[in-house]
Amino acid sequence: MSQENVELVREAFEAFNHGDPSFFLSLYDADIVMRIAPPNIDGGTYHGAEAVERYYTQFFAAFGGSYRVEIEQVINVGDSVLTIQKATAKGRESGATVQKVVPWIVTMRGGKIIRIDHPASLEEALEMVGLSEQDVHADS
Amino acid sequence: MLEHVLIARPPYYGDTARAMSEENAEVVRRWIDLWTRRDWAAYEAIHDPYVVVIPPEGWPDGEVSVGCEAWIRQSMRLKESWVTDRNELEELHVTGSQVVMGARWITKGKDSGIEFDRTLWAVFTLLNRRITRIDWFLDRSQALEAVGLSE
Numbered sequence: 001m002s003q004e005n006v007e008l009v010r011e012a013f014e015a016f017n018h019g020d021p022s023f024f025l026s027l028y029d030a031d032i033v034m035r036i037a038p039p040n041i042d043g044g045t046y047h048g049a050e051a052v053e054r055y056y057t058q059f060f061a062a063f064g065g066s067y068r069v070e071i072e073q074v075i076n077v078g079d080s081v082l083t084i085q086k087a088t089a090k091g092r093e094s095g096a097t098v099q100k101v102v103p104w105i106v107t108m109r110g111g112k113i114i115r116i117d118h119p120a121s122l123e124e125a126l127e128m129v130g131l132s133e134q135d136v137h138a139d140s
Numbered sequence: 141m142l143e144h145v146l147i148a149r150p151p152y153y154g155d156t157a158r159a160m161s162e163e164n165a166e167v168v169r170r171w172i173d174l175w176t177r178r179d180w181a182a183y184e185a186i187h188d189p190y191v192v193v194i195p196p197e198g199w200p201d202g203e204v205s206v207g208c209e210a211w212i213r214q215s216m217r218l219k220e221s222w223v224t225d226r227n228e229l230e231e232l233h234v235t236g237s238q239v240v241m242g243a244r245w246i247t248k249g250k251d252s253g254i255e256f257d258r259t260l261w262a263v264f265t266l267l268n269r270r271i272t273r274i275d276w277f278l279d280r281s282q283a284l285e286a287v288g289l290s291e
Contacts, residue, residue, distance in 0.1 A: 115272055
C-alpha cells in the first residue's frame with residue numbers, strides 16, 4: 001500500500017505540473033483535513049474537500065498558473081508520504097521568481113487523501129513523521 | 141518537471157513495520173484506558189494537536205471535531221451523562237498506520253440509571269505514534285471496509 005500511495009502522489013504532481021489539478025481533487029476524502037502551519041500563507045486548519053480546494057485555488061491564483069513543483073525526495077512513513085519539493089513560481093504582478101524547498105505530508109487511506117500537512121519547516125516535517133535529517137540523507 | 145523521484149528510504153519495512161504496527165496498537169489500547177479513566181492530560185498527549193474525529197453516521201448530535209481541544213471537549217461531553225462508563229476492547233486489527241478497534245461501551249445513566257452496552261467501531265490513523273484521525277462506525281463491516289479489510 002505504501003508504494004501505491006507514493007505512486008498516486010507522484011502521478012498527482014505530474015498532472016499538476018501539466019496544468020491539471022483535478023487528479024488531486026479526485027483523491028480528496030470528503031472529510032479531508034489540511035493543516036497549514038504558520039508562517040505559511042493563510043495558516044490554519046481546513047476541513048472538507050471543498051475548503052481544501054478553495055485554499056489551493058486562491059493560493060495558486062496568486063502565481064497566475066506559474067507554480068511548478070519538482071519533487072526531490074519521497075519518503076514512505078506507514079500510510080503517510082513525506083515529499084520534499086522544490087517549488088518555483090512567478091509573482092503575478094511582480095514577475096519575480098520565487099523558489100523554495102517545501103515539505104509536504106499526505107496521509108492516505110483506501111486510495112484517498114485524508115490529511116495534508118504543510119509544516120513550517122523541514123525540521124518540523126521530519127519530527128512529525130519521526131525521522132531525522134540523517135535518515136533522509138542516509139540513502140540519497 | 142518531475143525529473144526524478146528519489147525514494148530515499150522506505151523506513152518501515154519488515155521488522156520495523158511490525159514494530160510500528162505494535163506501537164500503533166499499543167497507542168489505541170492506551171487510548172481506551174485513558175478514556176475510561178478520564179485522564180485528559182495523558183489523553184491529549186497521544187493525539188495530534190490537529191486530530192480530526194468523525195462521528196458515526198446517524199449518531200445523535202454528531203459533529204466532526206477538528207483539533208485536540210475540540211475533541212477533548214466532545215469526549216468530556218460524551219461522558220458527562222453517565223455515572224459510570226468504561227470501554228472493553230473486543231477486537232483490534234492493524235494495517236499500515238491504521239488501527240481498527242471494536243470496543244464495548246458500557247455505561248450507566250446519571251439520572252436514569254439506565255444501562256447502555258453496545259459495541260462501537262473506530263478506525264484510528266496514526267503518525268509517529270500520535271492519533272491524527274478517528275473515524276467512528278456503528279457497523280463492523282464498514283470499519284473493516286474503510287481500511288480495505290473484509291469480514
